[in-house]
Amino acid sequence: MTKAADAGVAAGRDRWPAGAAWMEGSYCPVEEAKISVLDLGLTRSDCTYDVVHVWRGRFYRLDAHLDRFSASMARLRLDPGLDRAGIEAIVHGCVRRAGLREAYVSMTCTRGRTAVGSRDLRTATNTFHCFAIPFVWISTPDQQASGASLWISQVTRIPPQSVDPAVKNYHWLDLDMALLDAYDHGAQLVVLRDLTGAITEGPGFNVFAYVDGRWLTPAAGTLEGITRRSVIELASEVGQPLEQGLLTAGDLRRAAEVLITSTAGGIMPVTVVDGRPVGTGTPGPLTAQLRDRYWARHEDPQYSTPVRYN
Ligand SMILES: Cc1ncc(COP(=O)(O)O)c(C=O)c1O
Known part of the structure; x- marks a missing residue:
């Protein structure tokens, strides 16, 4: 890594050591990222997600994960409101802000909330969020x-x-x-x-x-x-x-x-x-x-x- 990248990693680690999230248009420490109790992603598991990892400062097969995420959203008729380049930039942004060299990076698109008083799924505004946290091992x-x-x-x-x-x-x-x-x-x-x-x-x-x-x-x-x-x-x-x-x-x-x-x-x-x-x-x-x-x-x-x- 370059000196500037090293400095970026250190700054992120000092600021948000538990991880960084992107939600509703801005970045925040992962502990502050909260989802609405009315979001159908929570109440109905009506959502899809993908997880990519970073190892020694590099994403592994990011394109394959973005492809799968986009196919999953299309299958569920979910629209994250962002194009692929926008999602990719946020994925990088979360890792950068967390300052992680080894990370578990999750991106989720939920159905969101329906209009007040309605159960019609077609009135729901889909949401997208992403977070980067320290690498997770199923088996250490x-x-x-x-x-x-x-x-x-x-x-x-x-x-x-x-x-x-x-x-x-x-x-x-x-x-x-x-x-x-x-x-x-x-x-x-x-x-x-x-x-x-x-x-x-x-x-x-x-x-x-x-x-x-x-x-x-x-x-x-x-x-x-x-x-x-x-x-x-x-x-x-x-x-x-x-x-x-x-x-x-x-x-x-x-x-x-x-x-x-x-x-x-x-x-x-x-x-x-x-x-x-x-x-x-x-x-x-x-x-x-x-x-x-x-x-x-x-x-x-x-x-x-x-x-x-x-
Ligand atoms: C149910 C299930 N099967 C398999 C996998 C492994 O997939 P991948 O190798 O893309 O992480 C996952 C990943 O989280 C999963 O949730």
């Missing part, structure tokens, strides 16, 4: 050294016919209830099955299992994770076979390696499934190879963009 680097424990839940994932999982959404009651249940079983993470019993995804992550000589990940019924996409590309680069198809609970239980993928932490090893060790019970070499390449990509201009700190 320390936890990744030994691997996480995963529980296969009895809670069924909301069917894709009801809520399209490809549109990133806040319909998290199935995911949250399943996670609380997993904690009760001594596990750190949880994955949910669909109505047919096929594995789908977990709260904030996609899942992969190495079975019968190839990585297997659900072909459908999940968010099309940007980190998932990275794993598919990286596996091909390093010659690890990979298939998108049907992943079952049995596959997860007999896999040689299991990993989860998320913007919140990258590629993270799972070493326990339903209380039993995965393979040798330690993070496997295939996962490690993918993870090293994933983090190396964060320096590659093909996949990363420097934050505009000044």
